[in-house]
Amino acid sequence: MVVKDFSAEYLGHRALQNSRPLPIRSTLDSVITGDLIISINSGTVRTMKDVAQALDESPQNDIRFEVLRPSTNSILSFNVKRSSIQTEFLVFLPSHVLVTDVTAGGASDRAGMKIGDLILRINEKEFKTDIEADRILRQDQIGRSLKYEILRNNRFVELNVELAKFGIPISVLIFCLAGALWMCIGGFIIISRPNIIAARLIGSSFLFIGFFMTVLIVRRDFDLTPFIIIRNIIMNGGVIFGVTAMFHSFHYFPLERTDLTNKKWIIPGYYITGIVSALISYFVNSPLPLSLIVFYSIYIYIRYRKGISNEYKRLNRVIKWTSIISGVAAGIISLFFGNALQVIIVGIIGIVLTAIPLSYLFTIGRYRLLDLNFTVRRNTQYSIVTILWGILIFYFLTWSFFKLPLLELPQANIIFTGTAIEITDTPALASEREASEHIMLMVIAIGLMFFVLRVRKVGQQFIDKKYYRQQYDYRRASLELGEILATTLTMEDLARGLVRKLSELMKLKRVGVLFFREEKKCSCLSAYGFDGKIWEEFCIINERELITSIRQFSNEFRIDYLPVPLKDEFLREGFQYGVPIRSKDRLIGVLLVGEKESETTFRQEDLAFLSTTAKQASVAIENAFLYEELAEKERMKHELQIARRIQLDSLPQTTPNIQGLEISGTSIPAMEVGGDFFDYLSNGNGALTVVIGDVSGKGTSAALYMSKVQGILRSLHGFDLSPKELFQRTNKLLCQDLEKRSFVTVLGVEFDPKKHSAIVSRAGHLPLWHFEFKTKTVKKILPRGLGLGLNNASVF
Structure with missing residues (x-):
């Protein structure tokens, strides 16, 4: 360590590996006291002898020094003139540990330890390596005090660090929980489908990778006991096997790729590559060789990518992109943000990597792979999300309360007394300032509390809306339903509107309604939330049994109480409750409701609302029946008019204009339509055949037969037939098509003005009355003849 400053030319600096660099505020024009010499002229120096030898062997006047400046976590390069180096500028330090980071608020920070401190002894014990120093730390019991002897700025300092009874960084806890999640998902897949090779591979890979993540950071072993040795072997070997098994699983999941499974060398290649990469990594003491597994997998993917089917790509899309994005994101975070986010980096990586097993669960659940059909019910999802939201709010609130006392408030000269608030120009006394700060902190805490509670309420309302847990307003719902029932007249529109509105108001998965006419027939039914064609056919076929079964219930009832065939069909369609609709003690319908979209049970107020809805609907259904009858009568009346x-x-x-004849005729039916008719048949030779007739019966049927007879007579008259021949041929045609209980009476007269003659033929009709002008007498002419359509005997 340098103990005397000497001038030097600054060349540059770089950050210390695996540490967070700090701003360089010290001088850069000299090597200063406290710097640690790392190399001289690019040669590493470890002892005083190495330094002296490096200086003596340097022929040049300029000597390159690389020094570690502990206070900055940086390695600085200098060019030093030989003449600037002072004698005895250096002392040899015993084995020590450099402090490169101090967790804010931790035990060391509370004891006063700073970045750049050199730890020389721990509890008066010396050490040779950082591993040995860590072992000394871990041997001391939790909750005891540790005595650190450190060197800071060329001065010896003693620090007493009071260890907590228990402590774990949140980021480490998150990373361990992420590993536990990997293991849980892997165990679930293996236990669920142990007979499927894809499930075994995926589950095994998740178990080993999760075990590695769980144990990696929380290891506190310092003696290599048999248990520690076995655990380390499982941890290090397991992560290699886990990654290898994950790549192997892509041969069978999401679909089996026979183009890969038929190549016998590919699968052994995965595991051989894994073993080789693990051995190389062990001997070179670097994790980089482990990337050989990834490169081998990429090679297999590129070589056989043409054999990937579109279905495989579709099913594997989420897993593929989630794995790529998560892996790249974890690598980027580690490489580029590791130093800046050293405290929380592990937790962030754990959260990012958790997306990979979740993508497998999503794919398996969505596409029903591995013969697994698992769905988390909506009410369970709601409970989980609500609990997580509550934990998040509680964590933020707790964190805020611990941070508030550390908040630096502005120094305002405000004094709070019991009766007034004073603002002064002179600084307040320390006691007054402390009281003012306490009051301000209380105000901030109360405001923060209300803000957090408001955020919690808004978030909970959003969750309730997503999971259909809102409390609906019964009064508003009744008004909306009443509007639908009051404005809808037809049965079909009423049924559709009722089920849709009820589903919308109560957030139901499915709703059905049936209307019964005179408690005998299912006249209308509608369903919402599913394809009800099969259900509608079933209800129509079993309408009598359905009406009889529902008639016994006066209030709402569970579908389980219906007879077996009805119960099975209704439960299969997802119905849970039925509510009879009655009018004057007559069963006119039934409401059927299925599960809520929130998947919660029906409460008493829900059933009461359904009963109220049924009572409201009864009036609308009766009106719909009346409207339907009235509409039917109006339709019939309109059709009869037409x-x-x-x-x-x-x-x-x-009226034909024929010389020598005065003709007049009219027909007035007794009802809207009837079977009476008359017609003028002219053959173009001056003669005129007049036909009058009547079809048995009245109303529409008689009118239809009349039109048929009229058409036959007109068609046959084109053959210039006499009335008798005309009737004979018409009778043959009618005997073939006319109902046995129907017949036609006809009277036909052919007038020939030129011959002054009239030929009369009668087929069961009323007689012909002849008025003779000369004698002023009326004669009844009644030829023989049966009605048309009675039999084939042509007696006319």
């Missing part, structure tokens, strides 16, 4: 218009339009709209 039929009447069509029927009247099918009758002759104009």
